[in-house]
Amino acid sequence: MCPINFGASVYTEHTQVPGNTRTYAGLERRSIMKLVSVVADLAYTLQQGELQTEITSIAFDSREVTAGGLFVAISGFQVDGHAYIQQAIGRGASAVVVEQESVAPEGIAVLKVADSRDALARMSATFYGNPTETMNLIGVTGTNGKTTITYFIQSILKAADRSVGLIGTIGSFIGDEAVQSRNTTPESLHLQQLFFQMRESDIRDCVMEVSSHALSLKRTAYCRFRTGIFTNLTPDHLELHHSMESYFEVKAQLFDRTTAANIVNGDDEYGRRLIERLRGRAPRLIRYGIRSENEVYATEIRCREDGTSFIAHTPVGRFAVDLHFPGMIYVYNALAAIAFGLSEGIDLSAIRRGLEAVKGIRGRMETVYANGDYRVIVDFAHTEDGLEKLLLTLLPFVKGRIILVFGVYGAEGEHGERKRLAMGRVAGTFADLSVVTSDNPKQQNPARLLLEIERGVQEAGGVYRSFLDRKEAIHYALNECRKGDIVVIAGKGHETTQILGNAEIPFNEREIVNAYMAEQEHSGLELSAFSE
Protein backbone atom coordinates (compact mmCIF):
# COMPACT_ATOMS: atom_id res chain seq x y z
CA MET A 1 0.00 0.00 0.00
CA CYS A 2 1.30 3.40 -0.85
CA PRO A 3 0.89 6.30 1.54
CA ILE A 4 -0.58 9.50 0.23
CA ASN A 5 -0.98 12.90 1.71
CA PHE A 6 -2.39 15.51 -0.56
CA GLY A 7 -3.04 18.38 1.78
CA ALA A 8 -4.35 21.66 0.40
CA SER A 9 -0.90 23.15 0.92
CA VAL A 10 1.03 20.41 -0.82
CA TYR A 11 1.43 22.39 -3.97
CA THR A 12 1.48 26.16 -3.63
CA GLU A 13 2.33 27.96 -6.81
CA HIS A 14 2.35 31.38 -8.33
CA THR A 15 1.86 31.23 -12.06
CA GLN A 16 -1.52 30.70 -13.63
CA VAL A 17 -2.48 27.86 -15.88
CA PRO A 18 -5.44 27.83 -18.22
CA GLY A 19 -8.33 25.47 -17.70
CA ASN A 20 -9.86 24.20 -14.48
CA THR A 21 -7.07 24.57 -12.01
CA ARG A 22 -6.99 21.66 -9.66
CA THR A 23 -6.84 22.27 -5.96
CA TYR A 24 -5.93 19.51 -3.59
CA ALA A 25 -8.56 20.42 -1.02
CA GLY A 26 -10.82 17.46 -0.44
CA LEU A 27 -8.34 15.05 -1.96
CA GLU A 28 -6.42 14.47 1.22
CA ARG A 29 -5.88 10.81 1.91
CA ARG A 30 -3.61 9.72 4.69
CA SER A 31 -1.67 6.55 4.92
CA ILE A 32 1.14 5.69 7.19
CA MET A 33 4.52 4.25 6.32
CA LYS A 34 7.21 3.30 8.80
CA LEU A 35 10.34 5.40 8.56
CA VAL A 36 12.35 2.25 7.98
CA SER A 37 10.42 1.68 4.74
CA VAL A 38 10.64 5.32 3.61
CA VAL A 39 14.45 5.16 3.88
CA ALA A 40 14.80 1.61 2.58
CA ASP A 41 16.80 2.72 -0.47
CA LEU A 42 18.64 5.60 1.18
CA ALA A 43 22.22 5.80 2.48
CA TYR A 44 22.06 7.47 5.91
CA THR A 45 23.31 7.42 9.48
CA LEU A 46 20.73 7.29 12.22
CA GLN A 47 21.80 9.95 14.72
CA GLN A 48 18.96 9.47 17.18
CA GLY A 49 15.45 8.07 17.47
CA GLU A 50 13.60 5.08 16.10
CA LEU A 51 13.22 3.75 12.58
CA GLN A 52 9.85 2.29 13.56
CA THR A 53 8.48 5.86 13.75
CA GLU A 54 5.39 6.29 11.62
CA ILE A 55 5.55 8.84 8.80
CA THR A 56 2.42 10.44 7.35
CA SER A 57 3.96 12.87 4.84
CA ILE A 58 7.21 14.39 3.60
CA ALA A 59 8.01 18.12 3.48
CA PHE A 60 11.08 20.14 2.52
CA ASP A 61 9.53 23.38 3.78
CA SER A 62 8.96 23.68 7.52
CA ARG A 63 5.81 25.73 6.85
CA GLU A 64 4.23 22.74 5.14
CA VAL A 65 4.98 20.13 7.77
CA THR A 66 1.96 18.34 9.21
CA ALA A 67 1.64 16.08 12.25
CA GLY A 68 3.68 12.92 11.86
CA GLY A 69 5.59 14.35 8.93
CA LEU A 70 9.19 13.85 7.85
CA PHE A 71 11.07 17.15 7.36
CA VAL A 72 14.04 17.27 5.01
CA ALA A 73 16.40 20.16 5.77
CA ILE A 74 17.97 21.59 2.60
CA SER A 75 20.84 24.07 2.55
CA GLY A 76 19.35 26.46 0.00
CA PHE A 77 20.53 29.38 -2.10
CA GLN A 78 18.75 31.88 0.13
CA VAL A 79 18.50 30.28 3.55
CA ASP A 80 19.52 27.10 5.32
CA GLY A 81 16.63 24.71 5.94
CA HIS A 82 18.47 23.41 9.01
CA ALA A 83 17.53 26.68 10.70
CA TYR A 84 13.86 25.62 10.49
CA ILE A 85 14.13 22.22 12.14
CA GLN A 86 12.64 23.49 15.40
CA GLN A 87 9.75 25.06 13.50
CA ALA A 88 9.14 21.78 11.67
CA ILE A 89 9.13 19.87 14.95
CA GLY A 90 6.79 22.48 16.41
CA ARG A 91 4.39 21.70 13.56
CA GLY A 92 4.47 18.01 14.38
CA ALA A 93 7.42 16.52 12.46
CA SER A 94 8.36 13.16 13.93
CA ALA A 95 11.56 12.73 11.91
CA VAL A 96 14.11 14.99 10.23
CA VAL A 97 16.69 14.33 7.55
CA VAL A 98 19.75 16.57 7.68
CA GLU A 99 23.05 17.00 5.93
CA GLN A 100 24.67 18.98 8.79
CA GLU A 101 25.06 18.14 12.46
CA SER A 102 21.73 19.16 14.01
CA VAL A 103 20.04 18.88 17.36
CA ALA A 104 16.48 17.77 17.93
CA PRO A 105 14.47 16.88 21.02
CA GLU A 106 14.58 13.29 22.25
CA GLY A 107 12.03 11.09 20.52
CA ILE A 108 12.50 12.75 17.14
CA ALA A 109 14.30 10.55 14.64
CA VAL A 110 17.29 12.31 13.07
CA LEU A 111 18.96 10.84 9.98
CA LYS A 112 22.11 12.30 8.46
CA VAL A 113 22.68 12.04 4.71
CA ALA A 114 25.36 13.28 2.33
CA ASP A 115 22.97 15.27 0.14
CA SER A 116 19.52 16.36 1.33
CA ARG A 117 18.16 17.13 -2.16
CA ASP A 118 19.11 13.65 -3.36
CA ALA A 119 17.64 12.12 -0.20
CA LEU A 120 14.40 14.06 -0.73
CA ALA A 121 14.14 12.69 -4.26
CA ARG A 122 14.89 9.13 -3.13
CA MET A 123 12.41 9.13 -0.26
CA SER A 124 9.68 10.88 -2.27
CA ALA A 125 9.89 8.25 -5.01
CA THR A 126 9.71 5.46 -2.39
CA PHE A 127 6.88 7.13 -0.46
CA TYR A 128 4.77 7.45 -3.59
CA GLY A 129 5.48 3.91 -4.78
CA ASN A 130 8.01 4.74 -7.54
CA PRO A 131 5.23 5.72 -9.96
CA THR A 132 7.50 6.34 -12.95
CA GLU A 133 8.51 2.67 -12.98
CA THR A 134 5.17 1.96 -14.62
CA MET A 135 4.95 5.11 -16.72
CA ASN A 136 5.93 6.24 -20.18
CA LEU A 137 7.87 9.33 -19.08
CA ILE A 138 9.17 11.68 -21.77
CA GLY A 139 11.70 14.34 -20.73
CA VAL A 140 12.26 17.40 -22.90
CA THR A 141 15.39 19.43 -22.25
CA GLY A 142 17.35 22.24 -23.95
CA THR A 143 17.41 26.02 -23.67
CA ASN A 144 14.37 26.91 -25.79
CA GLY A 145 11.33 25.12 -27.15
CA LYS A 146 10.60 22.73 -24.27
CA THR A 147 7.12 24.04 -23.43
CA THR A 148 6.01 24.09 -27.06
CA ILE A 149 7.24 20.55 -27.67
CA THR A 150 5.46 19.22 -24.58
CA TYR A 151 2.19 20.77 -25.81
CA PHE A 152 2.68 19.27 -29.27
CA ILE A 153 3.40 15.84 -27.77
CA GLN A 154 0.46 16.07 -25.39
CA SER A 155 -1.80 16.79 -28.35
CA ILE A 156 -0.34 13.98 -30.47
CA LEU A 157 -0.89 11.48 -27.67
CA LYS A 158 -4.46 12.72 -27.27
CA ALA A 159 -4.99 12.32 -31.02
CA ALA A 160 -3.85 8.73 -30.57
CA ASP A 161 -6.55 8.32 -27.89
CA ARG A 162 -4.13 8.17 -24.98
CA SER A 163 -4.54 9.92 -21.62
CA VAL A 164 -1.57 12.11 -20.92
CA GLY A 165 -0.02 14.13 -18.15
CA LEU A 166 2.11 17.22 -18.70
CA ILE A 167 4.56 19.02 -16.41
CA GLY A 168 6.17 22.31 -17.35
CA THR A 169 6.68 26.06 -17.14
CA ILE A 170 3.06 27.14 -17.65
CA GLY A 171 1.77 24.53 -15.24
CA SER A 172 1.00 20.87 -15.11
CA PHE A 173 -1.91 18.74 -16.27
CA ILE A 174 -3.22 15.50 -14.89
CA GLY A 175 -5.23 14.62 -17.96
CA ASP A 176 -7.38 17.71 -18.51
CA GLU A 177 -7.05 19.00 -14.96
CA ALA A 178 -4.59 21.82 -14.48
CA VAL A 179 -2.25 22.13 -11.52
CA GLN A 180 -0.42 25.37 -10.94
CA SER A 181 3.33 25.22 -10.61
CA ARG A 182 6.14 27.52 -9.62
CA ASN A 183 9.06 25.91 -11.41
CA THR A 184 9.45 24.53 -14.93
CA THR A 185 10.42 21.26 -13.28
CA PRO A 186 8.94 21.08 -9.78
CA GLU A 187 10.85 19.84 -6.72
CA SER A 188 11.22 16.04 -6.51
CA LEU A 189 8.51 15.69 -3.85
CA HIS A 190 5.95 17.56 -5.98
CA LEU A 191 7.00 15.62 -9.07
CA GLN A 192 6.41 12.29 -7.38
CA GLN A 193 3.04 13.52 -6.09
CA LEU A 194 2.06 14.49 -9.63
CA PHE A 195 3.19 11.14 -11.05
CA PHE A 196 1.33 9.33 -8.30
CA GLN A 197 -1.86 11.22 -9.08
CA MET A 198 -1.44 10.48 -12.77
CA ARG A 199 -1.19 6.77 -12.04
CA GLU A 200 -4.24 7.04 -9.78
CA SER A 201 -6.09 8.54 -12.76
CA ASP A 202 -4.86 5.73 -15.02
CA ILE A 203 -2.55 8.03 -16.92
CA ARG A 204 0.55 6.26 -18.12
CA ASP A 205 2.03 8.79 -20.54
CA CYS A 206 3.60 11.91 -19.10
CA VAL A 207 5.57 14.51 -21.02
CA MET A 208 7.63 16.90 -18.92
CA GLU A 209 10.12 19.71 -19.25
CA VAL A 210 13.43 18.93 -17.61
CA SER A 211 15.30 22.11 -16.76
CA SER A 212 19.02 22.21 -16.15
CA HIS A 213 18.25 23.44 -12.61
CA ALA A 214 16.21 20.29 -12.08
CA LEU A 215 19.01 18.04 -13.25
CA SER A 216 21.61 19.91 -11.17
CA LEU A 217 19.45 20.05 -8.07
CA LYS A 218 18.36 16.37 -8.29
CA ARG A 219 14.67 17.15 -8.77
CA THR A 220 14.37 14.41 -11.38
CA ALA A 221 16.60 11.90 -9.61
CA TYR A 222 14.88 8.49 -9.35
CA CYS A 223 12.48 9.29 -12.21
CA ARG A 224 12.59 6.64 -14.90
CA PHE A 225 12.60 8.29 -18.33
CA ARG A 226 11.76 6.26 -21.41
CA THR A 227 12.38 9.04 -23.93
CA GLY A 228 14.66 12.08 -23.88
CA ILE A 229 14.38 15.02 -26.28
CA PHE A 230 17.10 17.64 -26.77
CA THR A 231 16.06 20.95 -28.39
CA ASN A 232 19.09 23.27 -28.53
CA LEU A 233 21.64 24.92 -26.28
CA THR A 234 22.39 28.64 -26.20
CA PRO A 235 23.66 30.79 -23.31
CA ASP A 236 21.31 30.85 -20.32
CA HIS A 237 21.45 30.05 -16.61
CA LEU A 238 25.23 30.49 -16.64
CA GLU A 239 25.13 31.92 -13.13
CA LEU A 240 24.41 28.34 -12.03
CA HIS A 241 26.47 26.38 -14.56
CA HIS A 242 29.31 28.91 -15.06
CA SER A 243 30.22 27.70 -18.56
CA MET A 244 28.46 26.35 -21.65
CA GLU A 245 30.46 23.14 -21.20
CA SER A 246 29.06 22.37 -17.79
CA TYR A 247 25.57 23.56 -18.89
CA PHE A 248 25.81 21.02 -21.74
CA GLU A 249 27.08 18.24 -19.47
CA VAL A 250 24.17 18.75 -17.10
CA LYS A 251 21.63 18.58 -19.94
CA ALA A 252 23.36 15.53 -21.41
CA GLN A 253 22.79 13.58 -18.18
CA LEU A 254 19.16 13.03 -19.13
CA PHE A 255 20.17 10.89 -22.11
CA ASP A 256 22.15 8.44 -20.00
CA ARG A 257 18.94 7.48 -18.22
CA THR A 258 16.52 6.82 -21.08
CA THR A 259 15.37 3.38 -22.14
CA ALA A 260 13.19 3.76 -25.27
CA ALA A 261 14.50 6.60 -27.47
CA ASN A 262 16.74 9.65 -27.60
CA ILE A 263 15.52 12.41 -29.94
CA VAL A 264 18.05 15.11 -30.73
CA ASN A 265 18.12 18.28 -32.85
CA GLY A 266 20.74 17.41 -35.47
CA ASP A 267 21.02 21.00 -36.71
CA ASP A 268 22.10 22.38 -33.35
CA GLU A 269 25.80 22.57 -32.52
CA TYR A 270 25.36 21.00 -29.10
CA GLY A 271 22.76 18.59 -30.46
CA ARG A 272 25.42 17.28 -32.87
CA ARG A 273 27.84 16.80 -29.99
CA LEU A 274 25.21 14.87 -28.11
CA ILE A 275 24.51 12.74 -31.19
CA GLU A 276 28.20 11.82 -31.43
CA ARG A 277 28.09 10.74 -27.82
CA LEU A 278 24.90 8.70 -28.20
CA ARG A 279 25.63 7.12 -31.59
CA GLY A 280 25.81 3.33 -31.50
CA ARG A 281 24.42 3.20 -27.98
CA ALA A 282 21.01 2.05 -26.78
CA PRO A 283 18.34 3.31 -26.81
CA ARG A 284 17.39 4.21 -30.36
CA LEU A 285 18.62 7.61 -31.54
CA ILE A 286 16.43 9.77 -33.81
CA ARG A 287 17.80 13.01 -35.24
CA TYR A 288 15.48 15.81 -36.32
CA GLY A 289 16.08 19.12 -38.06
CA ILE A 290 15.58 21.00 -41.29
CA ARG A 291 18.55 19.34 -42.97
CA SER A 292 17.80 16.17 -44.91
CA GLU A 293 20.60 14.22 -43.18
CA ASN A 294 18.26 13.96 -40.16
CA GLU A 295 15.83 11.02 -39.98
CA VAL A 296 12.96 13.46 -39.47
CA TYR A 297 13.22 16.63 -41.52
CA ALA A 298 11.15 19.27 -43.29
CA THR A 299 10.90 20.67 -46.80
CA GLU A 300 8.65 23.22 -48.52
CA ILE A 301 8.49 25.37 -45.41
CA ARG A 302 6.14 28.32 -45.87
CA CYS A 303 5.75 30.84 -43.08
CA ARG A 304 2.65 32.99 -42.91
CA GLU A 305 1.83 35.69 -40.39
CA ASP A 306 -0.45 33.27 -38.56
CA GLY A 307 1.15 29.90 -39.16
CA THR A 308 3.63 27.69 -40.96
CA SER A 309 3.14 24.81 -43.36
CA PHE A 310 5.73 22.23 -44.35
CA ILE A 311 6.21 18.70 -45.56
CA ALA A 312 7.47 16.39 -42.83
CA HIS A 313 9.75 13.58 -44.01
CA THR A 314 10.14 10.49 -41.86
CA PRO A 315 11.59 7.01 -42.45
CA VAL A 316 8.01 5.69 -42.75
CA GLY A 317 6.56 8.32 -45.05
CA ARG A 318 5.93 12.00 -45.60
CA PHE A 319 2.98 14.23 -44.83
CA ALA A 320 1.89 17.86 -44.93
CA VAL A 321 1.55 19.82 -41.70
CA ASP A 322 -0.04 23.22 -41.13
CA LEU A 323 0.91 24.70 -37.75
CA HIS A 324 -0.90 27.56 -36.05
CA PHE A 325 2.44 29.15 -35.14
CA PRO A 326 4.59 31.26 -37.43
CA GLY A 327 8.31 30.69 -37.72
CA MET A 328 11.10 28.18 -38.16
CA ILE A 329 11.40 27.58 -34.42
CA TYR A 330 7.96 26.00 -34.45
CA VAL A 331 8.96 23.78 -37.37
CA TYR A 332 11.84 22.52 -35.23
CA ASN A 333 9.59 22.04 -32.23
CA ALA A 334 7.03 20.18 -34.36
CA LEU A 335 9.73 17.94 -35.88
CA ALA A 336 10.83 16.91 -32.37
CA ALA A 337 7.23 15.96 -31.58
CA ILE A 338 6.90 14.09 -34.89
CA ALA A 339 10.06 12.10 -34.08
CA PHE A 340 8.54 11.21 -30.73
CA GLY A 341 5.27 10.11 -32.39
CA LEU A 342 7.25 7.86 -34.72
CA SER A 343 9.25 6.34 -31.88
CA GLU A 344 5.94 5.41 -30.26
CA GLY A 345 4.55 3.91 -33.46
CA ILE A 346 1.73 6.48 -33.67
CA ASP A 347 0.35 6.70 -37.18
CA LEU A 348 1.20 9.73 -39.26
CA SER A 349 -2.38 10.96 -39.55
CA ALA A 350 -2.72 11.10 -35.74
CA ILE A 351 0.61 12.92 -35.49
CA ARG A 352 -0.60 15.46 -38.00
CA ARG A 353 -3.98 15.86 -36.29
CA GLY A 354 -2.27 16.32 -32.96
CA LEU A 355 0.06 19.05 -34.21
CA GLU A 356 -2.69 20.91 -36.01
CA ALA A 357 -4.97 20.78 -32.98
CA VAL A 358 -2.62 23.03 -30.97
CA LYS A 359 -4.18 26.41 -31.70
CA GLY A 360 -2.14 28.50 -29.31
CA ILE A 361 0.01 28.35 -26.19
CA ARG A 362 -0.20 31.06 -23.59
CA GLY A 363 2.58 33.61 -24.02
CA ARG A 364 4.08 31.89 -27.05
CA MET A 365 3.66 34.25 -30.03
CA GLU A 366 0.29 35.14 -28.54
CA THR A 367 -1.62 37.96 -30.21
CA VAL A 368 -3.24 39.75 -27.30
CA TYR A 369 -4.74 42.58 -29.32
CA ALA A 370 -5.27 43.16 -33.02
CA ASN A 371 -7.33 45.30 -35.25
CA GLY A 372 -6.95 45.74 -38.97
CA ASP A 373 -4.10 48.20 -38.53
CA TYR A 374 -1.82 46.95 -35.80
CA ARG A 375 -1.12 43.97 -33.63
CA VAL A 376 0.22 43.41 -30.12
CA ILE A 377 2.09 40.19 -29.39
CA VAL A 378 3.19 38.76 -26.05
CA ASP A 379 6.03 36.21 -26.20
CA PHE A 380 8.19 34.42 -23.66
CA ALA A 381 11.44 35.06 -25.55
CA HIS A 382 13.91 35.63 -22.72
CA THR A 383 17.21 34.52 -24.18
CA GLU A 384 19.38 36.13 -26.85
CA ASP A 385 18.60 33.30 -29.27
CA GLY A 386 14.86 33.30 -28.55
CA LEU A 387 14.59 37.08 -28.96
CA GLU A 388 16.51 37.08 -32.22
CA LYS A 389 14.39 34.28 -33.65
CA LEU A 390 11.19 35.99 -32.55
CA LEU A 391 12.13 39.25 -34.27
CA LEU A 392 13.39 37.49 -37.40
CA THR A 393 10.08 35.62 -37.62
CA LEU A 394 8.10 38.86 -37.49
CA LEU A 395 10.31 40.96 -39.79
CA PRO A 396 8.96 39.67 -43.14
CA PHE A 397 5.36 40.37 -42.11
CA VAL A 398 5.55 43.79 -40.55
CA LYS A 399 4.51 46.59 -42.85
CA GLY A 400 5.51 49.33 -40.44
CA ARG A 401 7.85 49.10 -37.47
CA ILE A 402 8.61 46.52 -34.82
CA ILE A 403 8.26 48.20 -31.44
CA LEU A 404 9.81 45.90 -28.87
CA VAL A 405 9.12 46.17 -25.15
CA PHE A 406 11.52 44.02 -23.17
CA GLY A 407 13.68 43.70 -20.11
CA VAL A 408 16.22 41.08 -19.21
CA TYR A 409 16.24 39.14 -16.04
CA GLY A 410 19.63 37.68 -15.44
CA ALA A 411 21.54 37.03 -12.32
CA GLU A 412 23.94 39.40 -10.61
CA GLY A 413 27.48 39.45 -11.96
CA GLU A 414 29.25 38.97 -15.27
CA HIS A 415 26.94 36.31 -16.75
CA GLY A 416 23.84 38.39 -16.14
CA GLU A 417 25.56 41.49 -17.50
CA ARG A 418 26.66 39.65 -20.65
CA LYS A 419 23.09 38.43 -21.20
CA ARG A 420 21.67 41.95 -20.87
CA LEU A 421 24.25 43.34 -23.27
CA ALA A 422 23.64 40.56 -25.81
CA MET A 423 19.85 40.92 -25.71
CA GLY A 424 20.22 44.69 -25.99
CA ARG A 425 22.28 44.18 -29.14
CA VAL A 426 19.64 41.87 -30.64
CA ALA A 427 16.94 44.46 -29.93
CA GLY A 428 19.06 47.28 -31.35
CA THR A 429 19.72 45.25 -34.49
CA PHE A 430 16.25 43.98 -35.33
CA ALA A 431 13.68 46.23 -33.64
CA ASP A 432 12.86 49.66 -35.04
CA LEU A 433 12.20 50.98 -31.56
CA SER A 434 13.29 49.28 -28.34
CA VAL A 435 11.40 50.14 -25.20
CA VAL A 436 13.75 48.94 -22.48
CA THR A 437 12.20 48.10 -19.15
CA SER A 438 12.25 45.78 -16.12
CA ASP A 439 11.67 42.02 -16.10
CA ASN A 440 11.65 40.55 -12.60
CA PRO A 441 14.60 42.58 -11.31
CA LYS A 442 14.16 40.85 -7.94
CA GLN A 443 16.79 42.12 -5.49
CA GLN A 444 18.91 43.82 -8.15
CA ASN A 445 18.99 47.55 -8.84
CA PRO A 446 16.55 47.92 -11.77
CA ALA A 447 18.14 51.14 -13.00
CA ARG A 448 21.53 49.48 -13.35
CA LEU A 449 20.00 46.56 -15.24
CA LEU A 450 18.42 48.98 -17.69
CA LEU A 451 21.74 50.76 -18.25
CA GLU A 452 23.38 47.43 -19.14
CA ILE A 453 20.64 46.60 -21.65
CA GLU A 454 20.80 50.12 -23.13
CA ARG A 455 24.52 49.70 -23.72
CA GLY A 456 23.74 46.74 -25.99
CA VAL A 457 21.05 48.63 -27.89
CA GLN A 458 23.42 51.56 -28.36
CA GLU A 459 26.23 49.32 -29.62
CA ALA A 460 23.89 48.01 -32.31
CA GLY A 461 22.86 51.54 -33.26
CA GLY A 462 19.28 51.00 -32.14
CA VAL A 463 16.69 53.61 -31.21
CA TYR A 464 15.37 53.23 -27.67
CA ARG A 465 13.50 54.68 -24.73
CA SER A 466 13.72 53.36 -21.20
CA PHE A 467 11.12 53.06 -18.44
CA LEU A 468 11.78 51.43 -15.09
CA ASP A 469 8.06 50.73 -14.79
CA ARG A 470 7.03 47.96 -17.22
CA LYS A 471 3.43 49.16 -17.37
CA GLU A 472 4.58 52.63 -18.38
CA ALA A 473 6.83 51.04 -21.00
CA ILE A 474 3.88 49.12 -22.46
CA HIS A 475 1.71 52.25 -22.49
CA TYR A 476 4.46 54.19 -24.24
CA ALA A 477 4.84 51.48 -26.89
CA LEU A 478 1.10 51.29 -27.50
CA ASN A 479 0.91 55.03 -27.79
CA GLU A 480 3.76 55.03 -30.31
CA CYS A 481 2.04 52.38 -32.44
CA ARG A 482 1.04 53.52 -35.92
CA LYS A 483 -0.77 51.78 -38.75
CA GLY A 484 1.21 48.71 -39.89
CA ASP A 485 3.33 48.49 -36.73
CA ILE A 486 3.64 45.46 -34.45
CA VAL A 487 4.18 45.89 -30.73
CA VAL A 488 6.05 42.91 -29.28
CA ILE A 489 6.15 42.52 -25.51
CA ALA A 490 8.85 39.96 -24.81
CA GLY A 491 10.11 38.13 -21.75
CA LYS A 492 7.12 37.41 -19.54
CA GLY A 493 4.95 35.30 -21.81
CA HIS A 494 2.46 33.45 -19.62
CA GLU A 495 3.69 35.03 -16.38
CA THR A 496 1.26 37.21 -14.49
CA THR A 497 3.50 38.78 -11.90
CA GLN A 498 6.49 41.11 -11.68
CA ILE A 499 9.05 40.41 -8.94
CA LEU A 500 10.42 43.60 -7.40
CA GLY A 501 12.70 43.05 -4.42
CA ASN A 502 11.00 40.31 -2.42
CA ALA A 503 7.50 41.32 -3.52
CA GLU A 504 5.63 39.47 -6.27
CA ILE A 505 3.18 41.97 -7.76
CA PRO A 506 0.30 41.01 -10.08
CA PHE A 507 1.23 41.98 -13.62
CA ASN A 508 -0.90 40.72 -16.48
CA GLU A 509 0.25 42.04 -19.85
CA ARG A 510 -2.93 40.95 -21.65
CA GLU A 511 -5.04 42.94 -19.23
CA ILE A 512 -2.73 45.96 -19.35
CA VAL A 513 -2.82 46.06 -23.16
CA ASN A 514 -6.55 45.55 -23.44
CA ALA A 515 -7.38 48.04 -20.70
CA TYR A 516 -5.23 50.67 -22.40
CA MET A 517 -6.75 49.99 -25.81
CA ALA A 518 -10.28 50.08 -24.39
CA GLU A 519 -9.51 53.41 -22.75
CA GLN A 520 -8.18 54.82 -26.01
CA GLU A 521 -11.22 53.64 -27.92
CA HIS A 522 -13.54 54.94 -25.23
CA SER A 523 -11.99 58.38 -25.13
CA GLY A 524 -11.89 58.58 -28.90
CA LEU A 525 -8.16 59.23 -28.77
CA GLU A 526 -7.34 56.40 -31.06
CA LEU A 527 -7.70 58.64 -34.07
CA SER A 528 -4.85 60.85 -33.01
CA ALA A 529 -2.79 58.27 -31.15
CA PHE A 530 -2.89 55.65 -33.86
CA SER A 531 -3.02 57.67 -37.01
CA GLU A 532 -0.66 56.98 -39.86
Ligand SMILES: CC(=O)N[C@H]1[C@@H](OP(=O)(O)OP(=O)(O)OC[C@H]2O[C@@H](n3ccc(=O)[nH]c3=O)[C@H](O)[C@@H]2O)O[C@H](CO)[C@@H](O)[C@@H]1O[C@H](C)C(=O)N[C@@H](C)C(=O)N[C@H](CCC(=O)O)C(=O)O
Ligand atom coordinates in the same frame (compact mmCIF):
# COMPACT_ATOMS: atom_id res chain seq x y z
C1 LIG B 1 17.78 28.90 -7.52
C2 LIG B 1 16.82 27.79 -7.32
O1 LIG B 1 16.69 26.92 -8.14
N1 LIG B 1 16.10 27.83 -6.20
C3 LIG B 1 15.21 26.75 -5.88
C4 LIG B 1 15.55 26.26 -4.50
O2 LIG B 1 15.32 27.31 -3.63
P1 LIG B 1 16.41 27.78 -2.58
O3 LIG B 1 17.53 26.79 -2.51
O4 LIG B 1 16.76 29.18 -2.87
O5 LIG B 1 15.54 27.74 -1.26
P2 LIG B 1 15.75 28.64 0.02
O6 LIG B 1 14.76 29.72 0.03
O7 LIG B 1 17.18 28.99 0.20
O8 LIG B 1 15.32 27.62 1.18
C5 LIG B 1 16.15 26.49 1.53
C6 LIG B 1 15.25 25.48 2.15
O9 LIG B 1 14.71 26.01 3.37
C7 LIG B 1 13.34 25.77 3.38
N2 LIG B 1 12.66 26.75 4.23
C8 LIG B 1 12.71 28.07 3.94
C9 LIG B 1 12.01 28.97 4.73
C10 LIG B 1 11.25 28.52 5.84
O10 LIG B 1 10.59 29.25 6.57
N3 LIG B 1 11.26 27.17 6.08
C11 LIG B 1 11.95 26.28 5.31
O11 LIG B 1 11.89 25.10 5.57
C12 LIG B 1 12.93 25.84 1.92
O12 LIG B 1 11.70 25.21 1.66
C13 LIG B 1 14.09 25.09 1.27
O13 LIG B 1 13.88 23.72 1.28
O14 LIG B 1 14.70 25.19 -4.15
C14 LIG B 1 13.29 25.55 -4.18
C15 LIG B 1 12.53 24.31 -3.82
O15 LIG B 1 12.77 23.32 -4.74
C16 LIG B 1 12.88 26.04 -5.57
O16 LIG B 1 11.51 26.42 -5.61
C17 LIG B 1 13.75 27.23 -5.92
O17 LIG B 1 13.43 27.64 -7.21
C18 LIG B 1 13.31 29.07 -7.32
C19 LIG B 1 11.86 29.49 -7.07
C20 LIG B 1 13.72 29.50 -8.70
O18 LIG B 1 13.52 30.62 -9.10
N4 LIG B 1 14.32 28.62 -9.46
C21 LIG B 1 14.66 28.85 -10.83
C22 LIG B 1 16.04 29.47 -10.99
C23 LIG B 1 14.59 27.52 -11.52
O19 LIG B 1 14.64 26.45 -10.91
N5 LIG B 1 14.41 27.55 -12.81
C24 LIG B 1 14.34 26.34 -13.57
C25 LIG B 1 14.54 26.62 -15.04
C26 LIG B 1 13.54 27.52 -15.72
C27 LIG B 1 13.92 27.75 -17.19
O20 LIG B 1 14.07 26.79 -17.97
O21 LIG B 1 14.10 28.91 -17.57
C28 LIG B 1 13.02 25.64 -13.26
O22 LIG B 1 12.97 24.41 -13.39
O23 LIG B 1 12.05 26.31 -12.88
Ligand SMILES: Nc1ncnc2c1ncn2[C@@H]1O[C@H](COP(=O)(O)OP(=O)(O)OP(=O)(O)O)[C@@H](O)[C@H]1O
Ligand atom coordinates in the same frame (compact mmCIF):
# COMPACT_ATOMS: atom_id res chain seq x y z
N1 LIG C 1 13.17 25.90 -30.96
C1 LIG C 1 13.36 27.14 -30.49
N2 LIG C 1 14.53 27.80 -30.70
C2 LIG C 1 14.74 29.03 -30.24
N3 LIG C 1 13.80 29.76 -29.58
C3 LIG C 1 12.63 29.15 -29.34
C4 LIG C 1 12.34 27.83 -29.77
N4 LIG C 1 11.09 27.51 -29.39
C5 LIG C 1 10.62 28.57 -28.72
N5 LIG C 1 11.53 29.57 -28.69
C6 LIG C 1 11.43 30.90 -28.05
O1 LIG C 1 11.56 30.68 -26.66
C7 LIG C 1 10.38 31.12 -25.97
C8 LIG C 1 10.02 30.09 -24.93
O2 LIG C 1 9.60 28.93 -25.63
P1 LIG C 1 9.24 27.64 -24.82
O3 LIG C 1 8.43 28.03 -23.66
O4 LIG C 1 8.73 26.60 -25.75
O5 LIG C 1 10.72 27.25 -24.36
P2 LIG C 1 11.19 26.64 -22.99
O6 LIG C 1 12.39 25.85 -23.31
O7 LIG C 1 10.07 25.90 -22.37
O8 LIG C 1 11.54 27.89 -22.09
P3 LIG C 1 11.65 27.89 -20.47
O9 LIG C 1 12.25 26.64 -20.03
O10 LIG C 1 12.53 29.03 -20.17
O11 LIG C 1 10.29 27.97 -19.95
C9 LIG C 1 9.31 31.26 -27.02
O12 LIG C 1 8.38 32.23 -26.63
C10 LIG C 1 10.09 31.61 -28.25
O13 LIG C 1 10.33 32.99 -28.30
